[in-house]
Amino acid sequence: MTQRKSSGKRTSTAVEEEEDDSRFTQPTTSQVQKGMEKLTKAQIDEKTTELVQYILMKDQKKIPVKRADIVKNVLKEYKNVFQEIMNRAQQRLEQVFGFKVVEIDAKNHVYILINKLEPAEGSEMISGNPKTGLLFVILSLVYMKGGVVPEALVWNTLKKMKVDLGERHPEFGDVKKLVTDEFVRQRYLEYTKVPHTEPVKYNFTWGQRAEVEVSKHKILQFLGELHSQDPQRWSQQYKDASSQRSSRAPQPSTSSQR
Amino acid sequence: MVLGEGHQRFIQTMMIRGIVNEQEAKTLHHHCCEVHKEHYVADKLEEFIQVVNSKLESLNMKIRTRASEDDGMPCYALVNTANNQLTRMSSDYADNELELFRRTMDLIMSSDDGTASSTDILNSADSLQTRKLTMSAAECLLKRLVSDDWLVEKQGDYSLSTRCVMDMEPFIRTMYDDEQVKVCAVCHCLAFKCQICANPLCTVKIHNPCAEKYFKKKPVQRCPGCSELWPNKVTECRQSVSQRQR
Numbered sequence A: 001m002t003q004r005k006s007s008g009k010r011t012s013t014a015v016e017e018e019e020d021d022s023r024f025t026q027p028t029t030s031q032v033q034k035g036m037e038k039l040t041k042a043q044i045d046e047k048t049t050e051l052v053q054y055i056l057m058k059d060q061k062k063i064p065v066k067r068a069d070i071v072k073n074v075l076k077e078y079k080n081v082f083q084e085i086m087n088r089a090q091q092r093l094e095q096v097f098g099f100k101v102v103e104i105d106a107k108n109h110v111y112i113l114i115n116k117l118e119p120a121e122g123s124e125m126i127s128g129n130p131k132t133g134l135l136f137v138i139l140s141l142v143y144m145k146g147g148v149v150p151e152a153l154v155w156n157t158l159k160k161m162k163v164d165l166g167e168r169h170p171e172f173g174d175v176k177k178l179v180t181d182e183f184v185r186q187r188y189l190e191y192t193k194v195p196h197t198e199p200v201k202y203n204f205t206w207g208q209r210a211e212v213e214v215s216k217h218k219i220l221q222f223l224g225e226l227h228s229q230d231p232q233r234w235s236q237q238y239k240d241a242s243s244q245r246s247s248r249a250p251q252p253s254t255s256s257q258r
Numbered sequence B: 001m002v003l004g005e006g007h008q009r010f011i012q013t014m015m016i017r018g019i020v021n022e023q024e025a026k027t028l029h030h031h032c033c034e035v036h037k038e039h040y041v042a043d044k045l046e047e048f049i050q051v052v053n054s055k056l057e058s059l060n061m062k063i064r065t066r067a068s069e070d071d072g073m074p075c076y077a078l079v080n081t082a083n084n085q086l087t088r089m090s091s092d093y094a095d096n097e098l099e100l101f102r103r104t105m106d107l108i109m110s111s112d113d114g115t116a117s118s119t120d121i122l123n124s125a126d127s128l129q130t131r132k133l134t135m136s137a138a139e140c141l142l143k144r145l146v147s148d149d150w151l152v153e154k155q156g157d158y159s160l161s162t163r164c165v166m167d168m169e170p171f172i173r174t175m176y177d178d179e180q181v182k183v184c185a186v187c188h189c190l191a192f193k194c195q196i197c198a199n200p201l202c203t204v205k206i207h208n209p210c211a212e213k214y215f216k217k218k219p220v221q222r223c224p225g226c227s228e229l230w231p232n233k234v235t236e237c238r239q240s241v242s243q244r245q246r
Helices: A031-036 A041-060 A067-097 A123-127 A130-144 A151-160 A175-185 A206-212 A214-229 A233-246 B005-017 B024-037 B043-061 B087-088 B095-109 B120-126 B136-147 B162-175 B208-215
Strands: A099-105 A110-115 A189-194 A202-204 B019-021 B062-069 B074-080 B151-154 B157-160 B195-196 B205-207
Touching: A031 A067, A031 A099, A041 A067, A041 A110, A041 B043, A067 A099, A067 A110, A067 B005, A067 B043, A067 B087, A099 A206, A110 A123, A110 A130, A110 A206, A110 B062, A130 A151, A130 A175, A130 A189, A130 A202, A130 A214, A151 A175, A151 A202, A175 A189, A175 B157, A202 B074, B005 B024, B005 B043, B005 B074, B019 B024, B024 B074, B043 B062, B062 B162, B095 B136, B095 B157, B095 B162, B120 B157, B136 B151, B157 B162, B195 B208
Parallel strands: none
Antiparallel strands: A099 A110, A189 A202, B019 B074, B062 B074, B151 B157, B195 B205
């Protein structure tokens, strides 16, 4: 019997769990239109602005945004025109900030922002987040091992880089919490139980955000630099990465080559 | 007019950084234009920011600038222009924590030098209306407020960070009365650390760096408001050598 990946029950996100979305029925297009007609331009603009700021605020903490929360906290009595306001907010997010809204859970309507701008060399220094480096190491490890990695391997790898679970790290603090809680909540990693293990063992896989945000080509480039080798030497992973690149929706860009 | 990717990258970075000084802003401007191969003109940072602000305006956001009260050097920060700053902080802080922050602001606004002592702040923790904060929780909170760049701590005294002032200015001007809202007579920005006129009937206040600039070429220092002699020592704030004022 195969075990379903438990993506639904997440006890650590109890704080964010609000009313579920099942009671919200989508209005028809004409109902939305009628709803919009009742609103003044100022009201529409105001709600769009509020929604943009709400999404940005959640994204800064890498918390996925749920439609139910949007309706409860932002739209409130304007919930009938959710789609229209959401469309406008998405447009502003793309045009002004360079962020794309992606629905990572079509059933529960959960959204994240992904960056349309490519990560640029030197950006890490300017934005300064060392956690990204750590995350990248883990994502690379999982990728190179075929997509699933037992947690023990991750901890051993980190230990070799002097990031020890047992000690409080000066930069990352409680490393286990960062990796199994924060990175998981942010949907960069998934931390799933291996069935029938005693004591319980866990595996790491890429999370939904990593799937849409992180280009596998970049991972190979990162690793190639680490080992000073041509990425083409890892032929299987390279094929996999090339197919990801061609299946991605083409993004408008001013530069000629990604 | 549509924003280019260089502008977007600038906005994204400002959102992450919070506040940058002038040199960092210039470097970032250059970096953003270079990465996206967009037209770059050095020393046109202000114009670049104006373009960015034209699009941020309708979203109640803005890249603002404020000179540091210590050395007069400009800083830049991406802030909200709507009057709901404390509401925004509410996603990061509990209601009694916000109340203590508010009390701290009250203490700072009613002080002469823009500071509140940790003793006074911690005493307020005991009499909060929402929920009491223990002494250690209050101390923890103060550390968080400093690391989140809302407050600055120096020798046990707390003041509002430059970024906090930029962010909260509309809120401050609305919520506090005119007597408490001190404004520099030279640059007309909010003043916390400043020199005041010796004349008890005169309300003129001037930032230290603004005073240096204003009195630089004047043989006799007089208050721009009431013409009384300006007694405050005007010291050099910048590296450049300037005449020592008496």
